[in-house]
Structure formats: C-alpha cells, structure tokens
Amino acid sequence: MGSERAIRILVADDEPLYLRTTGALLRKEGFECVCVANGELALSELNAQPFDLILSDLNMPGNFQLELLKQGRESWPRVPLIVITGVPSLPTAIESLRLGIADYLLKPVKYGDLLASIRRVLATSAHGRSDLADQAEMHPDDQEDASGPNVFHDVIGESPCMLEIFDVVSRVARTNASVLITGESGTGKEVLARSLHAASRRASHRLQIIDCTAIPETLFESVLFGHRKGSFTGAVNDQNGLLGMSDQGTVFFDEIGELPTELQAKLLRVIQEQTYTPVGMQVPIQIDTRFVCATNRDLEMEVNARRFRRDLFYRLAVVHIELPPLRERQGDVRLLADHFLKLLRPAGSKITGFTEAVLESFERYSWPGNIRELRNVVERGLVLTRGEQIDVADLPHSFQKSVSIEHAIAGDSGRGELGQVEPEQATLHAVMEGAEMRYLRMLLEEQQGNVSQAAVQAGMSRQGLHKLLKKHGINAAEFRK
Numbered sequence: 001m002g003s004e005r006a007i008r009i010l011v012a013d014d015e016p017l018y019l020r021t022t023g024a025l026l027r028k029e030g031f032e033c034v035c036v037a038n039g040e041l042a043l044s045e046l047n048a049q050p051f052d053l054i055l056s057d058l059n060m061p062g063n064f065q066l067e068l069l070k071q072g073r074e075s076w077p078r079v080p081l082i083v084i085t086g087v088p089s090l091p092t093a094i095e096s097l098r099l100g101i102a103d104y105l106l107k108p109v110k111y112g113d114l115l116a117s118i119r120r121v122l123a124t125s126a127h128g129r130s131d132l133a134d135q136a137e138m139h140p141d142d143q144e145d146a147s148g149p150n151v152f153h154d155v156i157g158e159s160p161c162m163l164e165i166f167d168v169v170s171r172v173a174r175t176n177a178s179v180l181i182t183g184e185s186g187t188g189k190e191v192l193a194r195s196l197h198a199a200s201r202r203a204s205h206r207l208q209i210i211d212c213t214a215i216p217e218t219l220f221e222s223v224l225f226g227h228r229k230g231s232f233t234g235a236v237n238d239q240n241g242l243l244g245m246s247d248q249g250t251v252f253f254d255e256i257g258e259l260p261t262e263l264q265a266k267l268l269r270v271i272q273e274q275t276y277t278p279v280g281m282q283v284p285i286q287i288d289t290r291f292v293c294a295t296n297r298d299l300e301m302e303v304n305a306r307r308f309r310r311d312l313f314y315r316l317a318v319v320h321i322e323l324p325p326l327r328e329r330q331g332d333v334r335l336l337a338d339h340f341l342k343l344l345r346p347a348g349s350k351i352t353g354f355t356e357a358v359l360e361s362f363e364r365y366s367w368p369g370n371i372r373e374l375r376n377v378v379e380r381g382l383v384l385t386r387g388e389q390i391d392v393a394d395l396p397h398s399f400q401k402s403v404s405i406e407h408a409i410a411g412d413s414g415r416g417e418l419g420q421v422e423p424e425q426a427t428l429h430a431v432m433e434g435a436e437m438r439y440l441r442m443l444l445e446e447q448q449g450n451v452s453q454a455a456v457q458a459g460m461s462r463q464g465l466h467k468l469l470k471k472h473g474i475n476a477a478e479f480r481k
C-alpha cells in the first residue's frame, strides 16, 4: 500500500479466545493489530489513532444497537469495516450493508477466509488510502444518472418498492456480500443482477452468467472449475472453467433453486473458501469473485423441505432482494410500456405512443409473465399498428382475451362471468386459478400446443410454463393439430 507504517487493524469482539487468536494471526501476517472487547473501547481507540480497517463482531456490548457500526461509518467513513457475526439475521445484515460495510462474514470464520476478505477489502479500499476520497467521488452510484431517478443502470421503475430496491442495490453493490434475488419469472432478476455488477467496483471485470438448468449435472464441475488434459475421457486439452475467467468479477447463478444437492455442496465450498480445484488437479486456485444468485422458487421453503442446503442458503442470502411482480408495481406499467416502445420502435417509425384505452388495459391486467410479457405485447403491438398510436385492436389476440377475462372476473360484467367457478367457491384464489387455467388453454390453442412458442408469447420461461401446465393438469399435446 506504499505506506511508511504497517497496516493497522482494529479488532473488536467480546469472545476472548477469538480476540486473542485473531490478533496473533494478523500480527503473524505482518499487520499491526489492536484488540478490544466492546464497542465503547473500539470507538475510543478510533478516536486515539488512525486505522486502516475495522474488524467487528455484531453482537457485543456497545454494539447491540449497531452503535460502533453507525458511529464508525459516520466519523470514519473511509475506514473499511468487516462485520463478523455468529448470529446472522437479515435485518442486521441489511442494516450493516446500508451503513456501507465492506464485507459480512459468518462465524466460525476460517482464517483463510478471514485473511482473503481482509486482503480483498484492503486492496479495493485503497490502492493507497489517499485515493479513497477520489474513489468515492468517482463511484458510479454517486454520479447522477443521466436518465433520471427512475432508472438504475438500465433497470426502470418509479414505484415505491422499486425505489427502495434501487437504494438497497446501490449500497450493497459496493460490498462483496452475496446477494440472492427472488421473484416471479420475468420480474427482472437478471437485469437487476447486471445492474448490481455495473454499480460495483468490479464493473470493469467480467459478469459471468451461469444458468444452473443449462449445464448437465455431470459436466457441471468441469464447466465451472475447468479441467486438465487427460483427467477424463474426452478431456483432450486443458480447459479453463467459468469461475477462473470470473476472477475479480461477479458470477451470477440463475435458477439456483434447481442446483442438485451434490453440486450445492461443491458451490458452498467455493463460496466459503474462494477457491476451486480444476478437475484433474490437486492444488486449489484462489479467486476473488462476488456471487449473485436468482431463483423464482421460494428458497426458504426449499430449505425447510430439505431440497436446498441451509448453510448454502445463508451464504447466498446475506442480502435477499425480493422483486415484486409487475401487478404490484404501481405506476411502473406505463413507464415500462413507454420505455419498450422507444427501445423497440424501428428508426423512422411514426408511432408515438399508446391510446388511453391500451394504457388502462395494461394497468388492469395481472401480467402473469411480468415485464417480459409486457415487452412482448409492446413489440407485437409495434408490428401490427398502422396508425400513430397503438390501439387495443393492435394488441395480440391472446392478450385482448386475457384482459377481457380478467375484466369479467373482476366483476365488471356480473357474477355470471365467473365461468367455471361456482359462486359459492368464488374465493379470490379459486377465481384466479380458474383464470390462469383458461389463459393457459387459450395460449396453447393459439400456438397449437407448441410450448416454446406459447412461453415466448406469455413472456415466461419454458420451464415456468411447464410448471403451470403441470399444476393445472393440462397436456400440451392435446392442442397439437
């Protein structure tokens, strides 16, 4: 770091054994180390001398209300802080990240992990302490987004829930914390992961997207870790894996809920140790990678059903962002429709917008395929429109039908329109299920049983559509002619 004095670390923890051993380890590594047993002592040490890094327990006297974190960040904003806790909780994790901590580790922490985290944080926090102010000024999140407050690195939204998500992402992006993004299909999980990477200090490095459903289980290790020539039949050359290519960058595991149990254990090791061993090699390779994952499954439910490892879940969900479905994002539908119109309109097109009737139907509709479905509807509307405004008659036929079914269900045409649901069974759930089933049948009819095309039209993943068909016992083959 080019300084005349050794790097000085303040360690605050109320477990005497941990404090002693951590202090000894760090001194052995050449760091100068001051160890204290509570938050008040930590603050008085910070007042007395400069530090380059703070390593702090969450649950200790003088920090039960996160006092050390709060005052530390306020008075010494340029001193990076790594939080270590034996009692992980989502609210404190989020609050810590809001305060701008550099990393969040769970006890028991292996010394290798701790050292890796310290080195990573020191490396990014400075390339020299004096540069910190410049870095903060130059950080992409601190720059006013030229496109306005309703855009965060290509993610559009102005509903209160989206603004809150932008706020969390902008804070979390600066840390190395793993992030889990959940939400229905088409809500923008991948686009949010991209924005997280773009807003991070890793932005100039690679964002590696790995779709867990796309790699065959038997090849997963080789694809991820790489292999050495001759390590298995067919390994004719040395091959680098995706992880190796993502050093310094971010890896985004899409559909993480689909990862088989055996591979979950392997991924856990990579995340915990920040190392991987290529197939056919003995010596692990160190990486510095940030992990972001997404799923449309309820991962906590998967954990309770023992289909997903609890320890991996905690590792991945240090910060958990739940993307709301489009129907719950008040105001975003018009904004997004307008965005897609401008994005997809061919150069020289005379189409200027939508009729009010279209915008109203957009707002009324429940968008089961979320933003992907909206994008498809706008795209098809652009192709079919002859006038200057996209009108209801220009929208895809299936969309018009779905809107009118939902309209009817919503009661506009009286109870008789509930169709297959008997009035005494007409709970909201039953009605919605009925509408979903009719929509799926109509979709398959229109696409003559072609599930891939139907999924495109509905703005859903093929897998998501298959799941829905299974739920309703609909056989796509029946619709093939």
Ligand SMILES: Nc1ncnc2c1ncn2[C@@H]1O[C@H](COP(=O)(O)OP(=O)(O)OP(=O)(O)O)[C@@H](O)[C@H]1O
Pocket (backbone or CB within 6 Å): 154, 155, 156, 157, 183, 184, 185, 186, 187, 188, 189, 190, 191, 192, 294, 296, 371, 372, 375, 460, 461
């Ligand atoms: N907030 C947003 N602003 C602009 N475009 C968005 C937004 N959210 C989603 N999109 C667009 O919607 C489409 C679907 O988004 P994305 O692939 O990120 O969804 P997803 O939740 O990852 O879907 P799946 O679970 O099916 O993989 C993409 O074309 C994406 O660009």
